[in-house]
Amino acid sequence: MEAEEVAAKPPKGRFCTICNQRRAALKRPKTLEQICRECFYAVFEEEIHGVIVDNQLFKPGERVAIGASGGKDSTVLAYVLSELNRRHNYGLDLFLLSVDEGITGYRDDSLETVKRNEIQYGLPLKVVSYKDLYGWTMDEIVKLIGLKNNCTFCGVFRRQALDRGATLLKVDKLVTGHNADDIAETVLLNILRGDIARLSRCTSITTGEDGPIPRCKPFKYTYEKEIVMYAYFKRLDYFSTECIYSPNAYRGFAREFIKDLERIRPRAILDIIKSGEDFRISTSTKMPEQGNCERCGYISSQKWCKACVLLEGLNRGLPKLGIGRSRGANNEQSKNAKEAKGIDSIQSKQCGTLDF
Amino acid sequence: MACNSATCQSGGCYREDNGDKIDDQFPQPPPAVATESTQQRLSNGKNSDSAFCIKCKLKESMAAAFSSSSASAQVTGGGGGGGRGGASDSSPYCGDCFRSNLYGKFRLAVTSNALISPSDNVLVAFSGGPSSRVAIQFVHEMQMKAQKNFDASRDRSLPVFGVGVAFIDESSSISIPAEKFSQAVEEMRLVVSNLAPPVKEFHVVSTESIYSSDSNNGRNRLKELLNAVADVTGKEDLLVHLRMLALQKVALKNGYTKVLLGTCTSRIACRVLEATVKGQGYSLAADIQYVDARWEIPVILPLRDCLAQELNILCSLDSLKTVEVHNDHHSGINALITSFVKLLQEENPSRESTIVRTAGKLTPFHFNRMPEPDDCNMQLASQRRQKKYNLKPNESLPPESPCRICNSPLKKSDVKSYKLENQIMSAEDISNGCCTSCQFQILPKDISLLEHFYSLLPPQMAARGEYSCLGEDRWLREQIQDCLLSDTEDGT
Numbered sequence: 001m002e003a004e005e006v007a008a009k010p011p012k013g014r015f016c017t018i019c020n021q022r023r024a025a026l027k028r029p030k031t032l033e034q035i036c037r038e039c040f041y042a043v044f045e046e047e048i049h050g051v052i053v054d055n056q057l058f059k060p061g062e063r064v065a066i067g068a069s070g071g072k073d074s075t076v077l078a079y080v081l082s083e084l085n086r087r088h089n090y091g092l093d094l095f096l097l098s099v100d101e102g103i104t105g106y107r108d109d110s111l112e113t114v115k116r117n118e119i120q121y122g123l124p125l126k127v128v129s130y131k132d133l134y135g136w137t138m139d140e141i142v143k144l145i146g147l148k149n150n151c152t153f154c155g156v157f158r159r160q161a162l163d164r165g166a167t168l169l170k171v172d173k174l175v176t177g178h179n180a181d182d183i184a185e186t187v188l189l190n191i192l193r194g195d196i197a198r199l200s201r202c203t204s205i206t207t208g209e210d211g212p213i214p215r216c217k218p219f220k221y222t223y224e225k226e227i228v229m230y231a232y233f234k235r236l237d238y239f240s241t242e243c244i245y246s247p248n249a250y251r252g253f254a255r256e257f258i259k260d261l262e263r264i265r266p267r268a269i270l271d272i273i274k275s276g277e278d279f280r281i282s283t284s285t286k287m288p289e290q291g292n293c294e295r296c297g298y299i300s301s302q303k304w305c306k307a308c309v310l311l312e313g314l315n316r317g318l319p320k321l322g323i324g325r326s327r328g329a330n331n332e333q334s335k336n337a338k339e340a341k342g343i344d345s346i347q348s349k350q351c352g353t354l355d356f
Numbered sequence: 357m358a359c360n361s362a363t364c365q366s367g368g369c370y371r372e373d374n375g376d377k378i379d380d381q382f383p384q385p386p387p388a389v390a391t392e393s394t395q396q397r398l399s400n401g402k403n404s405d406s407a408f409c410i411k412c413k414l415k416e417s418m419a420a421a422f423s424s425s426s427a428s429a430q431v432t433g434g435g436g437g438g439g440r441g442g443a444s445d446s447s448p449y450c451g452d453c454f455r456s457n458l459y460g461k462f463r464l465a466v467t468s469n470a471l472i473s474p475s476d477n478v479l480v481a482f483s484g485g486p487s488s489r490v491a492i493q494f495v496h497e498m499q500m501k502a503q504k505n506f507d508a509s510r511d512r513s514l515p516v517f518g519v520g521v522a523f524i525d526e527s528s529s530i531s532i533p534a535e536k537f538s539q540a541v542e543e544m545r546l547v548v549s550n551l552a553p554p555v556k557e558f559h560v561v562s563t564e565s566i567y568s569s570d571s572n573n574g575r576n577r578l579k580e581l582l583n584a585v586a587d588v589t590g591k592e593d594l595l596v597h598l599r600m601l602a603l604q605k606v607a608l609k610n611g612y613t614k615v616l617l618g619t620c621t622s623r624i625a626c627r628v629l630e631a632t633v634k635g636q637g638y639s640l641a642a643d644i645q646y647v648d649a650r651w652e653i654p655v656i657l658p659l660r661d662c663l664a665q666e667l668n669i670l671c672s673l674d675s676l677k678t679v680e681v682h683n684d685h686h687s688g689i690n691a692l693i694t695s696f697v698k699l700l701q702e703e704n705p706s707r708e709s710t711i712v713r714t715a716g717k718l719t720p721f722h723f724n725r726m727p728e729p730d731d732c733n734m735q736l737a738s739q740r741r742q743k744k745y746n747l748k749p750n751e752s753l754p755p756e757s758p759c760r761i762c763n764s765p766l767k768k769s770d771v772k773s774y775k776l777e778n779q780i781m782s783a784e785d786i787s788n789g790c791c792t793s794c795q796f797q798i799l800p801k802d803i804s805l806l807e808h809f810y811s812l813l814p815p816q817m818a819a820r821g822e823y824s825c826l827g828e829d830r831w832l833r834e835q836i837q838d839c840l841l842s843d844t845e846d847g848t
Contacts, residue, residue, distance in 0.1 A: 196714055
C-alpha cells in the first residue's frame, strides 16, 4: 500500500519539523512536511477539530450517527470523532449506522468489520438493509439491470436508507466520511456533466438542514492519503476492498486524474474545493423546488422521489425507468401511478412506511 | 449516476442512442436525380444515409469521402494542421456545408456580441497554429464582404474595419533553433501577405519589448524574471500573461481598437479545468466569455463556439497553411489537463462543449461586456442588439481589484486591505496584491526575495491599478451631467 513506501527511512538524522525531538518517520501527503508519527496524529486530529469548531458542526447534547461502511474513511471517522468527543468535550451521543446493500463478497465482509468497530469503540450499531427497506439486494438489481447504471440505484437507495436508519435511531445529525478527494472528484464530475445545480451545493460541509436529517462531512479538508496513513499507523481495523461493481463508474475518470494531479501538486485537491466554493453561480439560476414524494413522503423535487421511481422500474421489469433524460416524466409517472394503484398494489413493494 | 439535468450528456446517463444531435438528423433518401453520385451510391451498395451531407443532401459527406478514397483529406504543410487522423476527424457534412456552418458560428458570435464594429481596427493574434489561422481567415472573409458592401454602396456610410496580424516572438524565453524560427516567421509573413486586399500589416513583437527600456536590458530582466519562478506550471502561466501584455502593447502602439484571439471551445474547456485545479474558481468566468474588456484594448474571442477538431478539419479542407514555431509542449499541470480533456473527448465527443456550457453558466464580470462606444447612434444600436440576445443588464456592483500578475478579479474576502506608504511596496503589499494562485505558483516562496522579484516585473504589472471602465464612467456621467455643479468629481 502507498502508506508503506512513505514510511520508508528518510536521510539519516532528519528530525521532525514540528517537534524537532523525534525522528521524522513520514512525509505528510498534504504538505510534504517530514514529521514523526506522534506529531502526525496530533496535526491530523487537531485539523479536524478545527474544521468542526470553525464550521460549528455540532452542539452539545446532540445525538449523532456515523455512517459506517467498515471502510477506512468511516472507521477513522468513528475513531477520531469518539476521541475528539472525549478530548474536547463535544458532549455528543455517538452511534454507528451501517447500510447493507446486499453485495456478497463485499458488503457481508465489511459488515463484520463494523460489528468489530462497535465493540472496539464502544458505539452502538444499527444496520439497515436494502432487502428490508426496498425488497431488493444490489446483487438482484445488478442481475436485472447489468453493470452500467447500478451505482445510480445504490447511491439513491443508500441516501434514503441512511435517513431512515437515522430516524430509527432518533438522531439529530448524520456524519459521513467523505474526504477532500471525494469532494474534489464531485466538483470535477459536476463540471464535466453540466450539473450547475449540484455544483453550487456539493462543496457545502453541511447539507440537508431543511430536510429530515442534516448531514455533515468533517473530513471535507482531509486527504484520503492521510486517512489511509492514519489508519495504517494506528493499526485500525478496516475493510479495504473496493466495491465489486465500481470499475465502470464515470467517477473513475475524475479519480485517476486527481491521483495524477496530487503527484504534481498536492495542494491542488484543496484548490479544487476552494474553486468549487468560489464559483459565481447566480442564485436566480433555476434550482429544483423542494416538495415531498407522493408515494412515501420522502423529500423530493419531483412528484415521486428517485428511489420510488427506480423501485417502480425494478418491480415492473423496466430497468431504464428513471435513468437518463426524462421526457415528460411526470406524465409518465401519473399514468403509471394510476395503473399501479389499480393492479399492482399487492405485488409492488413499497419504499417503506415511515412518515417524514 | 443519473442526474436530473436535461442537458447532461455523460456516459453515465446511459441512453440507447448517443444523444448526439447528428443521429436525429438522418436524411431522407436523396432526390431521384440521376446524377453520377447517386448512381455511384447505388452501385456501392453503401448505406445511403451516411454517404451524403446531412444538410444539403446533395454532395458527398466528408466522412464518406474519407472512407472511399485511400488518400486521406488534404494535409497542409507544417505541423498542427489537418485532418490526418482517422475517420473521426471527418464530418457528416459536405465540405461546403461544413465551412459555412463553421463560419456561421464565427459570424453569429461577432454580430450577437457586437465584437467588431465598422470603425474598429482589429489585431489578430497569430501563433501559427490552426485556431488562429482560421481566425485570420474568417476575419479576412468578413472584411472582404464589408469591403464589397462598401464599394457597392452609394453613400459610403459604414466604413470597413481594419485588420492587422501580430506574432509574439518568445524566442528569448523558449529555446528555438534560430534558423527554424526565422523560417517560420517568413512563412507567417507570407500567409498574411497572401490574403487578398485589403492589406494587413504583420507585426512581430518580442516578449521583452514589454519592458520599456532597450532590448538587451529587457531580455535580461525577462530571463531573470522567468528563472525566479520555481514552479513549472507557474512559469508557463506567467508566459501567457506576458504574451497578453505584449499584444496589448503592440495594439496600443499601432492604433488598434480590438485584440482578437483564436481561442476555441477545446482550449476553453482546458482553461476551465486549469482554473478549477489552481483555485481560481472565482475569476474563472472572466477568462471564458466572448468579450474581455479588462484590458486597455478589449480582447474578443469569436471562435469560442468552435471545436479544435472542426478548426483542424477546415485547415486541411481549405489547405490553410499553419506554421509550427515550436513544439508547444505544455508541462506540469497544464499538460496533464490537456491529455485528460483529450481522453474525455474521445470517450464522449460532446464533452468539451458540455464543460464550456457549464462554465458559461457562471456569472460573468462587469468587464465581460463590450464597453459602450462614444457615438450615440452606435450606443442605441448596440443596446438594441444586446437586449435582443438577452445579455445581462448592468450590475451596479463595485468593481473588483485585479491581481497584479494575472489581472484576474480578486475575491473580496481574499484581499487583505493594505495602504501604500509613500508608494513603497513592502513584501506583504506585493503578496496581497496577487491572487492566491499567483502567490503560490509564481511569487517566490522566500519573503526576502519578494522585493527583488517585484523589481523584475514589467511596468504594466508593477503599476497595475484598478480596472479601467472609462466608457461606463463617461456614460454614467453624461446621464447626470446637467445636475452636476462642478466639473470634477471631488467638487472643486
